[in-house]
Amino acid sequence: MKIFKCNSCDYASVSSKYTCPQCRTGKLEAQEVSPKGTVFSFTDIHIAPAEFADIAPYTIALIQLDEANVKVTARMDNPVQIGDKADLDKIENGAYLYTRI
Amino acid sequence: MTSVYVHGIGMTQFGTFVDRSMKELLLEACIQALEDAGNPKVDAVYVGNFMGGAIYNQEILGAIVANELGLGFIPTAKVEGACASGGIALRQGIMGILSGEYETVLVAGVEKMKHASTSDVTQAINAAMDNDSNEKQAGLTFPGFFGVLANRYFYETGASKKHLAMVALKNREHALNNPLAQFQKPATLDEIMNARIITNPLGLFDCSPMTDGAAALVISKKKSGVHIRSSAQNSGPTQMQDADDLLSIPAIRESGRLAYEKAGVGPEDIDVVEIHDCFSMTEVLAIEELGFFNKREGWKAVEEGRTKSTGDKPVNTSGGLLSRGHPIGATGIAQIYQLVRQLRGTAPNQVDGAKLALAQNLGGTGSYSTVHILERV
Ligand SMILES: CC(C)(COP(=O)(O)OP(=O)(O)OC[C@H]1O[C@@H](n2cnc3c(N)ncnc32)[C@H](O)[C@@H]1OP(=O)(O)O)[C@@H](O)C(=O)NCCC(=O)NCCS
Ligand SMILES: [Zn+2]
Numbered sequence: 001m002k003i004f005k006c007n008s009c010d011y012a013s014v015s016s017k018y019t020c021p022q023c024r025t026g027k028l029e030a031q032e033v034s035p036k037g038t039v040f041s042f043t044d045i046h047i048a049p050a051e052f053a054d055i056a057p058y059t060i061a062l063i064q065l066d067e068a069n070v071k072v073t074a075r076m077d078n079p080v081q082i083g084d085k086a087d088l089d090k091i092e093n094g095a096y097l098y099t100r101i
Numbered sequence: 102m103t104s105v106y107v108h109g110i111g112m113t114q115f116g117t118f119v120d121r122s123m124k125e126l127l128l129e130a131c132i133q134a135l136e137d138a139g140n141p142k143v144d145a146v147y148v149g150n151f152m153g154g155a156i157y158n159q160e161i162l163g164a165i166v167a168n169e170l171g172l173g174f175i176p177t178a179k180v181e182g183a184c185a186s187g188g189i190a191l192r193q194g195i196m197g198i199l200s201g202e203y204e205t206v207l208v209a210g211v212e213k214m215k216h217a218s219t220s221d222v223t224q225a226i227n228a229a230m231d232n233d234s235n236e237k238q239a240g241l242t243f244p245g246f247f248g249v250l251a252n253r254y255f256y257e258t259g260a261s262k263k264h265l266a267m268v269a270l271k272n273r274e275h276a277l278n279n280p281l282a283q284f285q286k287p288a289t290l291d292e293i294m295n296a297r298i299i300t301n302p303l304g305l306f307d308c309s310p311m312t313d314g315a316a317a318l319v320i321s322k323k324k325s326g327v328h329i330r331s332s333a334q335n336s337g338p339t340q341m342q343d344a345d346d347l348l349s350i351p352a353i354r355e356s357g358r359l360a361y362e363k364a365g366v367g368p369e370d371i372d373v374v375e376i377h378d379c380f381s382m383t384e385v386l387a388i389e390e391l392g393f394f395n396k397r398e399g400w401k402a403v404e405e406g407r408t409k410s411t412g413d414k415p416v417n418t419s420g421g422l423l424s425r426g427h428p429i430g431a432t433g434i435a436q437i438y439q440l441v442r443q444l445r446g447t448a449p450n451q452v453d454g455a456k457l458a459l460a461q462n463l464g465g466t467g468s469y470s471t472v473h474i475l476e477r478v
Binding site for chain 2: 013015021040042044047048050051053055058060061082093095096
């Protein structure tokens, strides 16, 4: 999957930014990395906004990628614990859908 | 240091008022504050409000106040900064006075939330997330953000769900003495620990409720018994995945640091505090970020009862957002209402001899924070 890395410092993010928020001079450039990672933290959302009410409860996890200093907020297909390994299933409607491996 | 003083305060009952209009609540608080200040001439009005347009189809709140109260054709504005709308409105009023343009300003905050369903209001609150972010598309919510923080906090410290429950219990106990608070029913630690889960580990009592209500202040460069020593505001990351340290909220830390610096005081000097406990977890992080306790040790202070009204660092003697209630745009103003009463010596859960007070108001998942330090003079 794509992440965005600054061309003049070590900043990286899963989302692109207009300019690097760390050094404020560099530009972010896309880079391919493995989406595999580790669950850094999580929650199971029981009360959801109207647009997600039909799938509640669902699990949101913050995934630390293995290959980059980048975290990704993802929806899991099943409940998880901190430290669980996870991999990307697909990107749908702008959301990263992960699965525990 | 600012040269601005608080002259009048007003606040409606917080709770469920489906039959009362937003205007009615807003005007009630403003009239109280104006009367408390001796009905001075007002040069401008700022109203904090977050979603009057989105879920109540009501804007132009500033002009409504000026017209209904016969304040004249003075400049007015609505200020939006998510849950920090009230704190930012106050700061805009202070800046207007410091600029020399105004002498006396009416600052108010209001929200109506109980007429709509929880899922519709949750959706509207999500306007305070970045629409283009994958987080919102994944289904993250505001309570969910603090649930993710809480699970990590437990993992990295000795804290557990019990410590969050102790925060909720403390604030509920404070609210029992505050007739304006939304929740007046006693609760037990057991009841709080076993309440239904909203977003684990956060249960019902760990979340601020939906609330209708308003609060108002009259501030002026003329002297009074309550001096606003400093006003500070900062922004922070708008996305959870971009946080350097998930257990830190830089906007709170930085606004606290600046407010102390401008006021020439430190966290050890503060006698009484109102902080933005939108969730029990947020209170634990905020007491750390504001320097009252060491990082990752706030939970110990909670366990030792140090943040109770009888402790050495009383936090949320009003009941906080958790039990006083959280009508979003009014919250930042309601915090000042409680602190002014503390400094006047007439507050519920009065802290003996309170002289220096601090209010911290948070917007979004750490997107905005304001800190105001008040002093009895
Ligand atoms: C916690 C929450 C999900 C509860 O909503 P809900 O499941 O629809 O529950 P209801 O509103 O139907 O409440 C049922 C009863 O539970 C109690 N209750 C509701 N919220 C409560 C809370 N936060 N704490 C304790 N009791 C609560 C009340 O007695 C309520 O009855 P009432 O409406 O007659 O007063 C909702 O209040 C919420 O989303 N809060 C967070 C709001 C938020 O994010 N604000 C912005 C912060 S940044
Ligand atoms: Zn850079």
